[in-house]
Amino acid sequence: MSELTYVEAIGQGIWEELERDPSVFVLGEDVGSYGGAFRVTAGMLDHFGPARIRDTPISESAIVGAASGAAMMGMRPVVEMQFIDFISSAFNMITNFTAKARYRSGVAMSLVIRGPSGGGVNAGPFHSQNVEAYFHHTPGLKIVQPSTVRDAKGLIKSAIRDPDPVLYLEHKYLYRRLKDEIPEDEEILTPIGKAAIRRDGDDLCILSYGAMVHLALAAAEKLEEEDGLDVSVVDLRTLCPLDDDTILERARSCGRILLLHEATRTGGLGAELSARIAEHAFEWLDAPLMRLCPDDTPVPYSPPLEEVFLPSLGDVLNKARELAAY
Numbered sequence: 311m312s313e314l315t316y317v318e319a320i321g322q323g324i325w326e327e328l329e330r331d332p333s334v335f336v337l338g339e340d341v342g343s344y345g346g347a348f349r350v351t352a353g354m355l356d357h358f359g360p361a362r363i364r365d366t367p368i369s370e371s372a373i374v375g376a377a378s379g380a381a382m383m384g385m386r387p388v389v390e391m392q393f394i395d396f397i398s399s400a401f402n403m404i405t406n407f408t409a410k411a412r413y414r415s416g417v418a419m420s421l422v423i424r425g426p427s428g429g430g431v432n433a434g435p436f437h438s439q440n441v442e443a444y445f446h447h448t449p450g451l452k453i454v455q456p457s458t459v460r461d462a463k464g465l466i467k468s469a470i471r472d473p474d475p476v477l478y479l480e481h482k483y484l485y486r487r488l489k490d491e492i493p494e495d496e497e498i499l500t501p502i503g504k505a506a507i508r509r510d511g512d513d514l515c516i517l518s519y520g521a522m523v524h525l526a527l528a529a530a531e532k533l534e535e536e537d538g539l540d541v542s543v544v545d546l547r548t549l550c551p552l553d554d555d556t557i558l559e560r561a562r563s564c565g566r567i568l569l570l571h572e573a574t575r576t577g578g579l580g581a582e583l584s585a586r587i588a589e590h591a592f593e594w595l596d597a598p599l600m601r602l603c604p605d606d607t608p609v610p611y612s613p614p615l616e617e618v619f620l621p622s623l624g625d626v627l628n629k630a631r632e633l634a635a636y
Contacts, residue, residue: 314492317485319459320424321350323466323498324388328358331386334470335362337373338390347392348426348485370399374423378408378475381421386470391425394479395439408475409450418473419450424466426482427455428521428572429620433482434611440520440573442549445477446582452502453550455479457523459490461547464500472502479549481521505553507560511542514566514633517557517583519546522570522621529626539634549579554586561587565596566633570621575603597636602629 314322327334336351342365345352355363366373370391377387391397397404404423411419429438445451452474456462462480469476492498508523509530516526523545530541544560546552561567567587569580580601587599602621610616 311491312494313489314459314463315486316456316459316462316480316488317348317350319463319490319492320466320480321352323463324350324470325354327467327470328354328362333384334386334388335364335380336388336390337364337366337377339366339368339373339392341365341390346390348482350390370396371403374400374403374408377421377423378403378411378419381419381475382411382415382417387421388470389421389423391423393437394425394427394441395436397423397425397441401444404445404451404475405448409448412474413450419475420471420473422466422469422476422478424478424480426485427479428481428483429609429616430483430521432611432613432616435608438609440479440571442477442479443573443577443579446550446579450474451550452476452548453479454502454548455481455520456500456547457481457484457520457545459488460492460498461500461506463492464498465502465547468499468502471499476502479520483521500547503548503551503553505547505556506545507542507556508545509541509543511540512564513540514568514630515542515544515560515564516568516570516626516630517544517546517560518570519549520572522572525621525623525626526570528623529630532623532627533630537631537634539630541630552583552586554590557583557586558591561591562594565594566636567595567599568626568630568633569599569601569603570626571603572620573603574606575601576606578603597633600629600633602626
């Protein structure tokens with residue numbers, strides 16, 4: 311067993327896939343001698359060489375374009391965005407070419423675009439965004455976001471092996487705050503498209519992903535201690551495709567659903583989840599569907615303002631108690 315942080319688990323997963331498959335290579339800004347903006351690729355250049363760990367110019371569109379061409383020729387590129395916010399510069403390439411290429415040509419497009427997302431570290435509006443909703447509307451893309459160390463490793467390995475392009479969102483608040491013991495001799499592959507029930511319960515269910523899963527779990531413990539509520543917590547893990555079976559089963563068994571996410575409200579994932587539950591499990595609900603997420607504003611730079619912007623433990627407790635009261 312070795313103790314890994316969340317960010318180390320991502321790097322270890324990439325390293326293992328580089329060793330396993332010679333078609334895997336890494337490209338991005340400062341991924342070589344610098345080791346990546348958050349040190350995910352540290353040591354890889356010395357071990358695998360510049361042909362497989364490739365520094366690029368500061369042009370996200372060109373980086374994704376080069377990776378897409380390589381993927382069409384049978385390679386498995388892993389693209390690093392220094393901050394996921396900068397993926398907007400590659401939006402056209404991702405949505406109008408990469409995501410559609412397999413549909414148009416029948417050729418597998420096995421590439422991963424990964425990068426740090428989310429707030430809570432006072433990084434301001436240009437380095438704290440959650441971009442999943444922009445891409446959730448794009449057929450052909452898969453989107454994942456791990457909330458645990460084990461899934462950080464398991465999802466990056468599964469994403470690299472997947473025949474479709476995968477957007478891998480890693481929450482930077484968790485990078486060095488999470489640690490876990492990971493077996494050194496175990497092949498860890500987290501299935502894409504399958505949610506995880508982190509806590510079972512019958513009274514209500516919190517659906518979440520990323521860093522908010524830990525807030526949900528903390529709230530569930532407190533609700534049990536103080537209110538006697540048996541709260542289920544579901545970690546979506548894969549945002550596209552969603553695990554409808556688990557989501558709808560929880561709606562039917564619990565009857566009360568709280569949708570918790572860090573991305574802003576309008577057009578966020580909570581809206582899609584609400585629609586699916588209303589369409590397929592409405593008659594099982596004992597209370598209105600409730601969403602808890604930030605208001606429609608850029609992520610504040612000011613620490614006190616960002617604290618107000620992000621859902622807090624108190625916010626989750628209040629919303630869950632309101633839901634349970636129905």
